[in-house]
Structures are given as structure tokens and as C-alpha cells.
Amino acid sequence: MSDLIPTPQAPAPDVLRCAYMDIVVTDLAKSREFYVDILGLVVTEEDDNAIYLRSFEEFIHHNLVLRKGPEAAVAAFAFRVRSQEDVDKAEAYYRELGCETRRGDFTKGVRNAVRVADPLGFTYEFFYEVDHVERLAWAYELQGAGALVRLDHFNQVYPDVVKGTAYLNDLGFKTTESIKDETGVTYAAWMTRKHTVHDTAMTGGTGPRMHHIAFSTHEKHNILYICDKLGALRRSDSIERGPGRHGVSNAFYLYLRDPDGHRVEIYTQDYYTGDPDNPEVVWDVHDNQRRDFWGHAVVPSWYTEASRVLDLDGNLVPLIEREEPKEIEVTIGADGFSYTRKGDTEAGFKVGGQV
Amino acid sequence: MSDLIPTPQAPAPDVLRCAYMDIVVTDLAKSREFYVDILGLVVTEEDDNAIYLRSFEEFIHHNLVLRKGPEAAVAAFAFRVRSQEDVDKAEAYYRELGCETRRGDFTKGVRNAVRVADPLGFTYEFFYEVDHVERLAWAYELQGAGALVRLDHFNQVYPDVVKGTAYLNDLGFKTTESIKDETGVTYAAWMTRKHTVHDTAMTGGTGPRMHHIAFSTHEKHNILYICDKLGALRRSDSIERGPGRHGVSNAFYLYLRDPDGHRVEIYTQDYYTGDPDNPEVVWDVHDNQRRDFWGHAVVPSWYTEASRVLDLDGNLVPLIEREEPKEIEVTIGADGFSYTRKGDTEAGFKVGGQV
Amino acid sequence: MSDLIPTPQAPAPDVLRCAYMDIVVTDLAKSREFYVDILGLVVTEEDDNAIYLRSFEEFIHHNLVLRKGPEAAVAAFAFRVRSQEDVDKAEAYYRELGCETRRGDFTKGVRNAVRVADPLGFTYEFFYEVDHVERLAWAYELQGAGALVRLDHFNQVYPDVVKGTAYLNDLGFKTTESIKDETGVTYAAWMTRKHTVHDTAMTGGTGPRMHHIAFSTHEKHNILYICDKLGALRRSDSIERGPGRHGVSNAFYLYLRDPDGHRVEIYTQDYYTGDPDNPEVVWDVHDNQRRDFWGHAVVPSWYTEASRVLDLDGNLVPLIEREEPKEIEVTIGADGFSYTRKGDTEAGFKVGGQV
Amino acid sequence: MSDLIPTPQAPAPDVLRCAYMDIVVTDLAKSREFYVDILGLVVTEEDDNAIYLRSFEEFIHHNLVLRKGPEAAVAAFAFRVRSQEDVDKAEAYYRELGCETRRGDFTKGVRNAVRVADPLGFTYEFFYEVDHVERLAWAYELQGAGALVRLDHFNQVYPDVVKGTAYLNDLGFKTTESIKDETGVTYAAWMTRKHTVHDTAMTGGTGPRMHHIAFSTHEKHNILYICDKLGALRRSDSIERGPGRHGVSNAFYLYLRDPDGHRVEIYTQDYYTGDPDNPEVVWDVHDNQRRDFWGHAVVPSWYTEASRVLDLDGNLVPLIEREEPKEIEVTIGADGFSYTRKGDTEAGFKVGGQV
Known part of the structure; x- marks a missing residue:
């Protein structure tokens, strides 16, 4: 393909x-x-x-x-x-x-x-x-309750995840996790250089586009504080998704949208991946805990919206549609399904029309 | 009325x-x-x-x-x-x-x-x-990462919140917060005896029913752990709503459903209310941050489902419908609306059909 | 006596x-x-x-x-x-x-x-x-990482703890915890009105003096941040004792000294005491975990230093010496002893001359 | 030298x-x-x-x-x-x-x-x-409140830190931090391979000995819980030093001693060091915040005690004394000194005879 x-x-x-x-x-x-x-x-x-x-x-x-x-x-x-x-x-x-x-x-x-x-x-x-500039790691007097301490990763949208992943593997990026279905379709993949779960990821969809940029905090409460602060400032509509626990990466996450709609993730606590034989984790696209380990639905905008990218001359790069099945369509709605327990026929609160 | x-x-x-x-x-x-x-x-x-x-x-x-x-x-x-x-x-x-x-x-x-x-x-x-039994406050060796340390409150569903609140005020409960609209309709009220935001609350709806029982943890990470544990056990479909920050009460919350559908809240960090002139906080029903300070939608089941209650003989108490407007209807969907910033006409991610 | x-x-x-x-x-x-x-x-x-x-x-x-x-x-x-x-x-x-x-x-x-x-x-x-002024509970944009959310308690130094406690009991304060020895000497007592472990406490020693005033944070990490901030500002010499876990009260604590030497405690997470039959907890003065549940030594200044108090005319109130045994003397040094496990003769790191 | x-x-x-x-x-x-x-x-x-x-x-x-x-x-x-x-x-x-x-x-x-x-x-x-065995990162049902998620580092005691460091640098370890004095004496050095502050460190002292092995938790509250659990089990005498914030590494720490006296550190949240030009941080041995950013004294046993090491035949390796000045002697006691603010002559609580 x-x-x-x-x-x-x-x-x-x-x-x-x-x-x-x-x-x-x-x-x-x-x-x-x-x-x-x-x-x-x-x-x-x-x-x-x-x-x-x-x-x-x-x-x-x-x-x-x-x-x-x-x-x-x-x-x-x-x-x-x-x-x-x-x-x-x-x-x-x-x-x-x-x-x-x-x-x-x-x-x-x-x-x-x-x-x-x-x-x-x-x-x-x-x-x-x-x-080089001053590393402000010790400058606690400057750090707020939601201090962003590191750039963690990028996330890119591209129609063909297998193609994108192979290209990045050649460039020396190691795949740590991926989302696939039983027919072999790959919906997304995560690739690393620096011993974390990823430096960048390929998310299947109309592309090339930028899905998000992610910064790390030290602890989960730092992320919760960012939500509280946005609420206090009456900017809660900047919160697109989360906070929650990812299945993929096992990190704690929050997705925001900046004033232009660029998506920013706040992220903390994935795991060490620096060994060459680090085991790749493959998630079933129908597993309802793959993107949110607590089973919460992914909001549609998170699947469909992303930032355009520019070429070397600063012109918008034309978009290509994804030909393979889309994650949003195979997991929710009329044609899709997700499960909490594989093989379980009971729906529960998390599947069906509630949200 | x-x-x-x-x-x-x-x-x-x-x-x-x-x-x-x-x-x-x-x-x-x-x-x-x-x-x-x-x-x-x-x-x-x-x-x-x-x-x-x-x-x-x-x-x-x-x-x-x-x-x-x-x-x-x-x-x-x-x-x-x-x-x-x-x-x-x-x-x-x-x-x-x-x-x-x-x-x-x-x-x-x-x-x-x-x-x-x-x-x-x-x-x-x-x-x-x-x-009296042993207070296990110091028994950390027995306490898991999600230790429930106190019973915090009850929450009752009743059609007429004003009537229910007046009855509880007579019984000595002080109202700390409430949700109303600009025409004077009361959608919910919180009432206290023990210096926290509530010992019980009245939620407007078909009743009498029990909306939830709430236990406290010490910190927010304890609540996040409960979600993680439910995910690990493939029980994430027990998570109905949250975790999140309440507007009302300012507490951090999570709603679960037990195997019978009884709703259990896990709750932490509201504020002291023990002074007789403790100021009542009145929230606008259209304020999108009243029930979730981060602006996340309340799932429909949270509004509509609750446990039946028994009379002294153990028989189900008959239900009475709410005659006044319902919170779910005035805040979301075709006839309802909510705002992040009062008077703001811009929709944002949190209003409209996304979830 | x-x-x-x-x-x-x-x-x-x-x-x-x-x-x-x-x-x-x-x-x-x-x-x-x-x-x-x-x-x-x-x-x-x-x-x-x-x-x-x-x-x-x-x-x-x-x-x-x-x-x-x-x-x-x-x-x-x-x-x-x-x-x-x-x-x-x-x-x-x-x-x-x-x-x-x-x-x-x-x-x-x-x-x-x-x-x-x-x-x-x-x-x-x-x-x-x-x-009345604005309750800034929801004003997260103003709250730093170490936000002090409540005044929790006072602590007073007085020579005769039994006398001080009886006087406060008459005034309606309920004793929640105390430190005593096997001969019946009381070294300190904690008394409450507002459903927490104390509104004030009596610490045995030369008095009347003020031992400390305590403010609460929501979580333990808020207290740790205050230490980090003091370190970053090169003001770590303001930290007198802690952070740590109290045995008495089960709270997490930190003691600071202000520029005049007034002692300020930062405190979080004790327990509900509002029932009239709330069980009083009596600690053995020789129990090494009574004041620090992790067994760390109390620094001498914490025992001996405190602020003078003024009378209604603003004059210093004369001091009275404690006649009964002093906690510092019965627990450490040549004549004192403390144990980690009652009856245990093994010393370990926490007893003896190490600190 | x-x-x-x-x-x-x-x-x-x-x-x-x-x-x-x-x-x-x-x-x-x-x-x-x-x-x-x-x-x-x-x-x-x-x-x-x-x-x-x-x-x-x-x-x-x-x-x-x-x-x-x-x-x-x-x-x-x-x-x-x-x-x-x-x-x-x-x-x-x-x-x-x-x-x-x-x-x-x-x-x-x-x-x-x-x-x-x-x-x-x-x-x-x-x-x-x-x-390969199962990575239990997602197995929250098995993880207690103090879950140890990674091995972080070793720490070795050796008389000549410069010699030990040069040897490890040759082996490909990059120095990230060190403690020195104004005359050029090196008291300790930290060296890394895996993008954290260290995989091992050289601590100056009688050696070769093993100073400690360190495991990581995700957050600081996990470390505090370990202290609480040890207190609850009446094992607080296993706590040798901390919890606290390191100056060196900026990590949050706790030192325990196992039943044989082997020292175990629990550690969290240092910083990324993977770039080849990662700036080395050099601390002044007289800086009272170098080993504890909050200025708390290091207990003597932490400086003097360590585990013997075995040769390939399982025999104890003979010990060599450190000839250069010892950190414990130059920082505390009759001949040593430490400062909170360089050049500050005021003593404060942290310097002198209090602890």
C-alpha cells in the first residue's frame, strides 16, 4: 500500500x-x-x-x-x-x-x-x-505552579503513517508505540531519539500538518493548575481535551489551543526508552483506553483539526487526504466501535451515544 | 411556585x-x-x-x-x-x-x-x-495510593429545589452555594453543617432519588490514581464524569458508578464554611464553568440517572417529575446555551456540537 | 500540682x-x-x-x-x-x-x-x-505554587500545660491530642473549636509566649515549593524545621522564622474532629515519632525560642519558667531518651549523637 | 596530585x-x-x-x-x-x-x-x-502509593574523585555536576550516560565503597508516602536523611538504610543532560545548599558510612583513605563552615551548633 x-x-x-x-x-x-x-x-x-x-x-x-x-x-x-x-x-x-x-x-x-x-x-x-542561556531549573522563585520545564515532542499529521514512520526510522528514530487494527492498518506511531517515548509522532490524517507541540511539567498537579488558571481567567475554552492519562506513552496529558488554533500539549511522566531493544507497544485501534486510559472519548476536533505547514519559501504545503480508514470513523459513531474489555459485549457509559 | x-x-x-x-x-x-x-x-x-x-x-x-x-x-x-x-x-x-x-x-x-x-x-x-473503632489516619501501611479518608457529603435529587432547601435550612443546614438563572429558577443548592461546602445537596430533577455519595481523599493525585487503577483493571467504564475541578465548591472531583449504578463521587479540597455569615455563592446556570471549572460538558447520564430511595418499609418511594426548567435543557442542545465569558458571542471549543 | x-x-x-x-x-x-x-x-x-x-x-x-x-x-x-x-x-x-x-x-x-x-x-x-472581602478561592491566576489558603491555628507557650488546657476547655475548646509521660506530666496539648485538630495549642515552656502561627496549603507539594522558593532566593536559613509529617495531628508541616524571628508554620491535612466524642490521642513523650512521624530530631531552637507577648497597654508580659520536666531534656541528650519502637533497645540512626 | x-x-x-x-x-x-x-x-x-x-x-x-x-x-x-x-x-x-x-x-x-x-x-x-519481562508501567493496580518506577543511578565512594572521574570520562561518562572548593579540591562528581544527571557518581572518601543505589518515583508525594509508611510500620529509623531537595541534580531525595545498612536513595525529577555540550554545574563545597537546597545539615553517617565492595572472587576489596580534605570537615564543626549567601557573615539557624 x-x-x-x-x-x-x-x-x-x-x-x-x-x-x-x-x-x-x-x-x-x-x-x-x-x-x-x-x-x-x-x-x-x-x-x-x-x-x-x-x-x-x-x-x-x-x-x-x-x-x-x-x-x-x-x-x-x-x-x-x-x-x-x-x-x-x-x-x-x-x-x-x-x-x-x-x-x-x-x-x-x-x-x-x-x-x-x-x-x-x-x-x-x-x-x-x-x-547557551541560563538553565532556570533551580529558579523556583520564577516558576509558577504550572511551570513548563522541557520541550517534550512534536506530533505531525500525515496521510500514510507507515510511509512516514519508515522515513523516520531511516533517519534514526526508533518506534516505541503504535495504534493498529486487526487488518494491519496503522493509525499512528510514536518515534524517539532522546530516551522518552517520542521526539515526534505520525498521526494518520490529511497532511502534512502539525498536530501539536508538547511541553513537560514535573508533576501532574502542575497540569491541573494550568486548567485551574485557565478557568480563573475565563479562558477554559482553550482547553480542548483532557487532562487525562494516555494509554499510549502512559503519560498524563492536556491539550490546549492557542489563539491561532495551534495545539499545545502539556505532558508528564512517560518512560525510559533508551535501550535498542526497547519493546514496541502496539495498541488496538478499538481499545477504548488507547488514547485515554480512563476511556474518555476523544473530541472530534482533536482528530480533524491541525495546523498547516510551510515550505522553505513560506508557502502553504498542499494537503493530501488519507486513503486508509480514519481512527475517528472506526472507533465511534455509526460505523465504528470501541471496547473497554476486549470481547465484552456490554456497552457501559463509555460506548454509545452519551457523549 | x-x-x-x-x-x-x-x-x-x-x-x-x-x-x-x-x-x-x-x-x-x-x-x-x-x-x-x-x-x-x-x-x-x-x-x-x-x-x-x-x-x-x-x-x-x-x-x-x-x-x-x-x-x-x-x-x-x-x-x-x-x-x-x-x-x-x-x-x-x-x-x-x-x-x-x-x-x-x-x-x-x-x-x-x-x-x-x-x-x-x-x-x-x-x-x-x-x-467507636480505630481511626486509621496514621495507618499508612494500609492506605493505598487512592485512599478515601472521609465521607464528605450526600447529594439528593428532588423536583423542587427551593422547597427542599427551605426544609433543610429549617433543620439547621446553611446554604453555601446554588445554581440559578436570571428568572429566579433554582437548579441546585448545597447545604452544610460540618464546616465544609456541604453535608448534602439538592439537585433539581425527578425525585426523590439519591444522586451520589461522596468520599474525600487528601490530594488530587489520589483521585487520579483511582482512574489509573480502574484503567489498569479494565474497569474504566465505571468512570462516568471527571476528574475535574468543580466551579461550585471549588473541589476536585470524579464520578464513578458502582456495579448497581449507584453514583459515587471522589472529592477533595473545598473550603471552610463554618462562620454564620459565610457568603453564599450563586452561579448562573448558563455559566459553562459552574459544574466544571474547566468548561467540560456534563455527560447526560449525570443529569438524568440516579438511585431510587426506599420508605421505612423498604418500598420504592414514587417519583415526582420536575416542573421547572431542567439544567440539561437550558444549558446544552437546541434550546440551551452556556458561555465561557458572560456576554461573549464567540463559541469556542466548548459550546456547540463537538461533544 | x-x-x-x-x-x-x-x-x-x-x-x-x-x-x-x-x-x-x-x-x-x-x-x-x-x-x-x-x-x-x-x-x-x-x-x-x-x-x-x-x-x-x-x-x-x-x-x-x-x-x-x-x-x-x-x-x-x-x-x-x-x-x-x-x-x-x-x-x-x-x-x-x-x-x-x-x-x-x-x-x-x-x-x-x-x-x-x-x-x-x-x-x-x-x-x-x-x-467581608473577596474570597479568592477561585482566583488561581493569583495563587502561586505555594498558596496559603487558610489560617489554621495558633500555638502558645505556657509553663503549666494542664492549667492552660483546663482554662481553654472551660472556654469551650476541646482537647484533641496531647503529649504526656508515664508519670502523668503533660508536655503539650492541642485544642479545637472549628473541626480541625486545633485552633490553638499549649506548648510547655517559659511563657506566656507565642510559639507559632500556622497557615494551610491544599497539598503537600505546595509546602515543598515554599522550601524550593526559599532555596532559590537564598533564604533557606528561614527554614527552621521540616518539612515533615507530624505524629500529633497527622499533618504535613514546615516551620519558618520571619525576619523578626516570629515562627510561622505551613500546615496541611489533619483530620475532622467535630464530633463531641472525638477520641483524644495521647502520645508518649519518649515516642520518637510524636513530633515527627519520620523520627527526625526536633531542632533545639524549636523547643526554646518563641515570641514575647504584650499586655493591653503594649508592654511585655513577664515570663514564668516551667517547673515540670522539659520535653527537650527528657527526649534527647544525656538524661533523655526516645524510641522508635517501644521497648526496643536498639538505637538506630535516629537515637544518639548523630544529629 | x-x-x-x-x-x-x-x-x-x-x-x-x-x-x-x-x-x-x-x-x-x-x-x-x-x-x-x-x-x-x-x-x-x-x-x-x-x-x-x-x-x-x-x-x-x-x-x-x-x-x-x-x-x-x-x-x-x-x-x-x-x-x-x-x-x-x-x-x-x-x-x-x-x-x-x-x-x-x-x-x-x-x-x-x-x-x-x-x-x-x-x-x-x-x-x-x-x-525481557513485562513492563508494568500501566499496571497501576499493582503499584502502591510509593511505587519505584526506575533504577536511576549508583553512587561510589573513592578517595580520589579526580582520578575516578577521569577514568569514567574515558569510559564515555559525561560529568554533569561537581562539588569543589576554591583551592581546586574536588569533593564529588556526577556522571551520566542515559540523559539524566547521572548513572553513577564519585563521592570522595575512604574507598572503594558503595555509597548508595537510587530508584526513581514519578512524583514527590510518592517519596513522602514511603516515609509515612515507614513511620506507620515503626521503621522510621530506616530513614537516614531527607526527604529534601538536592542542590546538585535539583532532584527530590530520600535516603534509607536497608537491614544490612546498604544505603538506598529514592529520587525524582532531575533534568535532561543528553546534549554533548550540556553545561556542567560546579558547586562550592561551602555552599550550604549544595547537598540540600533547603540548607539542612547532612547527617554525619551519610558522609562516613558506606558498603564494602567485593572483588571477582568475592573477597572484600581493601580500603584506601582519602588524603584530600573531607567534605564533612570543611563544612561543619570546628574547622569547617558553610554559608547560605556567599559573603554573608550572619549565621542564621542553619550554621553553628543547633543540629
Whole structure:
């Protein structure tokens, strides 16, 4: 079914981790209020056109760039590599794939990076040289009750998850978990470099699009506080889904939507995956606890909405529809079903028309 | 609109607190698994027909009686009073109201109580004499990660909330919070004796019925653990609503359904209400954060389903429909509406057809 | 041994709860930094001479008055009573005891109070009329990670604990816990009005002095955060003892010292004590887990240091030495001993010269 | 000063992480009670002579082996490597160093490992082949309130920290933090492979000895619960130090002593260190917040006591005294000093004779 991307002869760069996302927002003041005043990310630097933000435990210049623009979109998914040689390796790797590549300083604080229009249509950046800034891990006087301490992962929407996953595996990402059905269709997959469950994931759907960017807190109560604060500010309509416990990843989660609709996950406590033989966990798409371990329904917008992505020239990348079955359709509604206990015929509160 | 219960001349008994609920379950083994094996309540005593359970910080014989019977229902809502004289006062108080009353030992561990068929159709018990048992507050070796430490409150469904509230105010319960609309309709009210937000509440709806019984944990993570455990046991379909933050009461909550459908709330962290001039908080029924401060929709079953109650002879009390507008209808769906920000016309994720 | 205070014929006032403490500080700016900038108490009102502070869930004007003065001391321990009539009752009660009493408005926000020079030498205030202010329970956007939500209790140092306790029992306070030895000496006692373990306590020692004032947080992590913040601010030398778990009260605790040396406890999660037959817990003074359930040594300053108290004219009340054995001497050092397991002769890490 | 271990020409093995410790205990039943009944580690396998334990998120056979023997000691510190080839590399690496090496299956579940008598006198094991077992990350029904989810690190005592650190750096461990003084003396250093602050650390002192083995919990309240449980079981004398916040590592910690005196740390929430240019944090030995960010004194036993280690034949490795200044002596007591604020002459509660 899948028409896979060929594996280059050139060696893949040694990717350390997802490092920052470069996103376009339409109203910088509104976005600043959301990410700085409400979520409490640290401003490393800002000017009239962009704001550079980082999490409290970060020592590189930024984890998120908010860039003013006419239309909300994602300019780049940036990964840090082990050395400047790995930036060169990345460039060669993508050139062999026939992808357009550009070298340069695309944001403040980062130098000699390469950006590539990858075979799936996403703009990836690989960089090593970056300004170090103060790691505010010990600066508790600055940390609010919902302190975001790390960038954890990206999540990308793409029609063909098998194809996307194989491409990322070639690039050195190890698959840790996936959602499949009994016929072999893959609905989503999670892939890692940095010893957590993922640095990025492929979610099946119309794409290429950006599903979400995720920041970590230390504990679950930090996430609950963010909800409380949004309620207190009468911004609870920013909460799209959760908080809850994921089946996949075993992490505790919350999904928010920023003023432009970009989705932000707040995430904590997945598990160590650094061994090469780390066992992959495969979830049945009909298992009602796969995406919410407590069995709560996933809201439709979470399945259907996502941010458009830009090419190297800043133009919207055209969308491709998913041909395979869609998770939302096979799990809920007239044609779908989910179970709490496999083989159980009893419906319970969680299946059927209640929500 | 309301045809109020007359205020007796007899003095009201000095009610200390809601103390235990006496419920009928259809399968004692299944109920034991739910309340003891899963929720971890402490068994004070049990036989073939009944199980007496208490929370970890309780020093009286029980907070919950599970009684085997042919049909799931509630036999009594029991309140502890300050002295044995207050039991007599309760008896006189209800006799003046023309209610049937009975004296006796209705459960193990409790003596010389009075049970009354109250003017709303609920069976209330008032007692003072009770066996003391070990307070297991310090017994951390027995407490699981989701330890239930106190009985917090009851919640009753009744068609006319104003009538029910006035009756309870006469009995000495102070109203702490309520949900109303701009025309003066009251949808629910919360009333207290023991310095928390409530010992019982009146929820508008077909009644008399029992909406839920609530136990407290110390912290929010204890409640999250209960969800995790239910997921691990593939019992997530017991989770009806939450976890979340209430607007009303400001407490953190979770609603479960036991094997008979009796609703159990797990609850933590409301506020002190012991001053006589404690300010009543009135919530607008259209405020989307009143029942969930994070704006999440209340599932329909939570509004419509509740447990039947029994009279003094153990027969089901007939139901009366609510004549006033129903909360579910005025807040969601074709004829209802809710807002995140009063006066805001923007819909957002939380209003409309998404869930 | 004890020469008890006579029980008045006059009825005791109906005390609701400990409500505020009026303390003298020597540098208002330094105290403001400690209580407002660091601990996050809410400023209700302030001027050049005094700052009125409250906790987030409070609806009365203040829980703490910081008053500028030449010498650090405590001007009054203030209790709220059920009605204005109870203020009159308090006045009559103390007059019968031969105590000096004064009526008036002693602080902003509180009217028609009575202050008394009590038989032990403490200045107590009883008041009902008070300005209501906004209860900030739901104002999460204002609450930091270590939010103090309630005033929980006072703690007083007095040489003769039996005498002090009997006096407070007469005033309507119920004893919940105490520390005694096998010969009958009482080292400390805890007494309540508001359904928690205490509104005030008597700690045996040179007195009358104020041992500490305690504020509550919702959860234990809030207390840990306060420690982290003090560390981050290089103010860790404000931490005198803890955090830890109390044996007495079963609460989680932390003791700080303010810039004048006034001791502040941060406290969470004791248990309900509202029933009249609430069982009193008596701890053995030699039980090493009585004051710290984890067996950690109490630092000497915690036993020996406390704040002086003022009479109605603002003069220091003379001190009386404790004649009975002192807890510090019977539990540690050459003449004292403590055990982890009663009857156990093995020393372990917690007994002996290690700390 | 230091006589460094030469750097081998042979490539170092690719170490993934600290994986298990093999310790000798004198009473298997008592140790089982401590590690299984109290701490809740999962038993993978056991017989009359050994118990194989793992943490809840582990998928390899064990993280701790308790082996019955005549004298408490440590048989091996075991690291997992990326492949079986890396086991061979390890063997060659140590042979070049002139160290004795042995190949074999030293414990159940692990095959084709190499054990080496390293240049410092510690027995290190390197292995790849291991039985996979069920990862119990999702098995919340089995996890208690203090669930240990991962093995986090080892800590070794050695006289010459510079020498030990250089040796581990050669082996591919990156230094993340250290404690030094103004004259250049190094008192301790932390080194990592797996993206956390450490897989092992060198603590200056009489050695070679094992200072502690550390397991992680998800949250801080899990650690507090372990203290509460030990209190409830009247085992609080197992608590040697903490709970508290480390300065070094920024983690939350607790130190326990097992029935043989082996030290176990419970640990949570340090930070990501996976980038090659991760900034090393150097702490001043006189900074009173370096080992406890809240400024609490380190108990003397923590500095002076540690477990003996065994050579490949199971004999105790002779001890070497530390020649450089000792941390305990330069920080407390007659000749030492610590500060809360550098340059501050004021003592405060934390310096001086109080504890």
C-alpha cells in the first residue's frame, strides 16, 4: 500500500532531540499573552516580529519561536544534532533524497543550520550551534505552579503513517508505540531519539500538518493548575481535551489551543526508552483506553483539526487526504466501535451515544 | 411556585454531619469488589447480608452500609447528632411535621437511632450512639495510593429545589452555594453543617432519588490514581464524569458508578464554611464553568440517572417529575446555551456540537 | 500540682475559630517581603504603620496584622465568635475571672471587639463584626505554587500545660491530642473549636509566649515549593524545621522564622474532629515519632525560642519558667531518651549523637 | 596530585545505562521484607539464595539482586551496553588496562556478560543479553502509593574523585555536576550516560565503597508516602536523611538504610543532560545548599558510612583513605563552615551548633 521513501546511502545525522518549533502566529500580543502570561514560558529574546521562548530547564536559546505572519502555520520543526558535522550529514542525506535544502541562520540564537523540505512535505531544521542561556531549573522563585520545564515532542499529521514512520526510522528514530487494527492498518506511531517515548509522532490524517507541540511539567498537579488558571481567567475554552492519562506513552496529558488554533500539549511522566531493544507497544485501534486510559472519548476536533505547514519559501504545503480508514470513523459513531474489555459485549457509559 | 414545608415549633436537632448511607445492592460480592478491592474502603464488619465500611480517618463504626436486596436503592441517609437528646428532638421535630418515625437499631454499630420518612420522601436517620473503632489516619501501611479518608457529603435529587432547601435550612443546614438563572429558577443548592461546602445537596430533577455519595481523599493525585487503577483493571467504564475541578465548591472531583449504578463521587479540597455569615455563592446556570471549572460538558447520564430511595418499609418511594426548567435543557442542545465569558458571542471549543 | 483557673459562672462565648494574629514587627518592609513577596499572603489593606493580610480562601478582612513597633512581639490572638452577643459574653466571662478587658476597634476591618488580658497572661481578642472581602478561592491566576489558603491555628507557650488546657476547655475548646509521660506530666496539648485538630495549642515552656502561627496549603507539594522558593532566593536559613509529617495531628508541616524571628508554620491535612466524642490521642513523650512521624530530631531552637507577648497597654508580659520536666531534656541528650519502637533497645540512626 | 588511570587505545564500550546492582545481604527474609513488602519492588524471580527485583517500568530481568552471604557487601555494579559487541569491547578495554576480567552468566536472566575488577577496585559488569519481562508501567493496580518506577543511578565512594572521574570520562561518562572548593579540591562528581544527571557518581572518601543505589518515583508525594509508611510500620529509623531537595541534580531525595545498612536513595525529577555540550554545574563545597537546597545539615553517617565492595572472587576489596580534605570537615564543626549567601557573615539557624 505504501510507496516508501528510499533509504539514502548517506549516513543519517545523529539527532539528539526535538529542539524547537518555529510557528507563525497572526497576533503576536495575543500569542505572547497565551504562551508567556498564561503558560509561563521564559522569554529569551523578543522584538516586533518574533518572540523566542524556552522552558525552565532548557539551556539552549529557545524551544519555540513565535513569528508574526499573515496566516497561522508552522515554519519549521527543528532538531538538534550531536555536532556541526551532523548538520552537514543532514544536508547530504536530504540532497540524496532529492529534497531542497538551505543553509543559514534561520532564527536568532542558532547558527549554521540546515533547513530541508522533507519528502513528506514538512520543513525540518537540523542544527548544532546555538547560544547557551541560563538553565532556570533551580529558579523556583520564577516558576509558577504550572511551570513548563522541557520541550517534550512534536506530533505531525500525515496521510500514510507507515510511509512516514519508515522515513523516520531511516533517519534514526526508533518506534516505541503504535495504534493498529486487526487488518494491519496503522493509525499512528510514536518515534524517539532522546530516551522518552517520542521526539515526534505520525498521526494518520490529511497532511502534512502539525498536530501539536508538547511541553513537560514535573508533576501532574502542575497540569491541573494550568486548567485551574485557565478557568480563573475565563479562558477554559482553550482547553480542548483532557487532562487525562494516555494509554499510549502512559503519560498524563492536556491539550490546549492557542489563539491561532495551534495545539499545545502539556505532558508528564512517560518512560525510559533508551535501550535498542526497547519493546514496541502496539495498541488496538478499538481499545477504548488507547488514547485515554480512563476511556474518555476523544473530541472530534482533536482528530480533524491541525495546523498547516510551510515550505522553505513560506508557502502553504498542499494537503493530501488519507486513503486508509480514519481512527475517528472506526472507533465511534455509526460505523465504528470501541471496547473497554476486549470481547465484552456490554456497552457501559463509555460506548454509545452519551457523549 | 413552591409549596413549602411548614417550619416546626419543635427545635431542630443539632446535626453534626452526614455520617453514613445505607444502600441496597443486588450482588454483595460485586459490590465488595468495587468498594473494598478497588476503592479500598475499610471493612469494619461483614456478614452474608451486609458489609459495613468506613473511610481511613473515621472513628465511628461505618460510613457506608452495603445491604443485599432484590433491587438497587437507598434505604437511608444517616446523620450524626450532638447527643442522644438530639435524637429525641429529631423524632419530635418530624412527628410535628406529620412524618412517620421509627426508633431502633437499624444497623450494626449504631443504637437508639430514629428513622423518619421525611416530607420530601427521603428516609433520614438521626443517631448519636455508635461504636467507636480505630481511626486509621496514621495507618499508612494500609492506605493505598487512592485512599478515601472521609465521607464528605450526600447529594439528593428532588423536583423542587427551593422547597427542599427551605426544609433543610429549617433543620439547621446553611446554604453555601446554588445554581440559578436570571428568572429566579433554582437548579441546585448545597447545604452544610460540618464546616465544609456541604453535608448534602439538592439537585433539581425527578425525585426523590439519591444522586451520589461522596468520599474525600487528601490530594488530587489520589483521585487520579483511582482512574489509573480502574484503567489498569479494565474497569474504566465505571468512570462516568471527571476528574475535574468543580466551579461550585471549588473541589476536585470524579464520578464513578458502582456495579448497581449507584453514583459515587471522589472529592477533595473545598473550603471552610463554618462562620454564620459565610457568603453564599450563586452561579448562573448558563455559566459553562459552574459544574466544571474547566468548561467540560456534563455527560447526560449525570443529569438524568440516579438511585431510587426506599420508605421505612423498604418500598420504592414514587417519583415526582420536575416542573421547572431542567439544567440539561437550558444549558446544552437546541434550546440551551452556556458561555465561557458572560456576554461573549464567540463559541469556542466548548459550546456547540463537538461533544 | 496545677493551680487551676476557676471556671466562671458566666457562659463562655461561642468561639468559631482562631481568626487573626496581631503581631509587632520591627521592619515593615522586610516583613512585607517575607509574608507577601515570598509567602504570597494577600494584602487587604496597608498603610505606613500596618499591613493587613489574608489567606486565599478567607472572606473576612484579615488573618494577620503586621504592625510596626520597636520590639518584635505579639499584640493579640484574635478569635471570631458566633455573634455580637458572644462578644458581650466574652467580656462578662473574663470580668468574672478578674481580668482586665477593653472594648473597641483594635484593627481596621474589625469593629466592636473585646480584648482581654487573660489569666495566663495572653491578650485574647473576641470579635464578630468584620468587613467581608473577596474570597479568592477561585482566583488561581493569583495563587502561586505555594498558596496559603487558610489560617489554621495558633500555638502558645505556657509553663503549666494542664492549667492552660483546663482554662481553654472551660472556654469551650476541646482537647484533641496531647503529649504526656508515664508519670502523668503533660508536655503539650492541642485544642479545637472549628473541626480541625486545633485552633490553638499549649506548648510547655517559659511563657506566656507565642510559639507559632500556622497557615494551610491544599497539598503537600505546595509546602515543598515554599522550601524550593526559599532555596532559590537564598533564604533557606528561614527554614527552621521540616518539612515533615507530624505524629500529633497527622499533618504535613514546615516551620519558618520571619525576619523578626516570629515562627510561622505551613500546615496541611489533619483530620475532622467535630464530633463531641472525638477520641483524644495521647502520645508518649519518649515516642520518637510524636513530633515527627519520620523520627527526625526536633531542632533545639524549636523547643526554646518563641515570641514575647504584650499586655493591653503594649508592654511585655513577664515570663514564668516551667517547673515540670522539659520535653527537650527528657527526649534527647544525656538524661533523655526516645524510641522508635517501644521497648526496643536498639538505637538506630535516629537515637544518639548523630544529629 | 592525582595519579590518573591511563586512557586505553581500545574503544570504550557504548554504555546505555546503569542497569542493576548485585548486593550481598545477610538475611534474605529481612531484606525481602524491606525491598518487597515495604518498598514494593517487583519480584521477577527468587530462590533460596537470591531474589531478583525490578522497578515497575523496567523491561529487563532485574535492577537489583539480593544475594545471601555471610557479610553485607556489593558484588557488582552492572551496566547495560548497546550490543553484544560492546561486551567484547568492554573486555578488551579493561584487559588493556591490566584488569582481571571474566566472561559468563553471573545472575539469572543475564547472559554472556563480562565482569571486571576495575582500576579503582570496583567490580563492574557489562552486559547486553538479558531476558525481557513485562513492563508494568500501566499496571497501576499493582503499584502502591510509593511505587519505584526506575533504577536511576549508583553512587561510589573513592578517595580520589579526580582520578575516578577521569577514568569514567574515558569510559564515555559525561560529568554533569561537581562539588569543589576554591583551592581546586574536588569533593564529588556526577556522571551520566542515559540523559539524566547521572548513572553513577564519585563521592570522595575512604574507598572503594558503595555509597548508595537510587530508584526513581514519578512524583514527590510518592517519596513522602514511603516515609509515612515507614513511620506507620515503626521503621522510621530506616530513614537516614531527607526527604529534601538536592542542590546538585535539583532532584527530590530520600535516603534509607536497608537491614544490612546498604544505603538506598529514592529520587525524582532531575533534568535532561543528553546534549554533548550540556553545561556542567560546579558547586562550592561551602555552599550550604549544595547537598540540600533547603540548607539542612547532612547527617554525619551519610558522609562516613558506606558498603564494602567485593572483588571477582568475592573477597572484600581493601580500603584506601582519602588524603584530600573531607567534605564533612570543611563544612561543619570546628574547622569547617558553610554559608547560605556567599559573603554573608550572619549565621542564621542553619550554621553553628543547633543540629
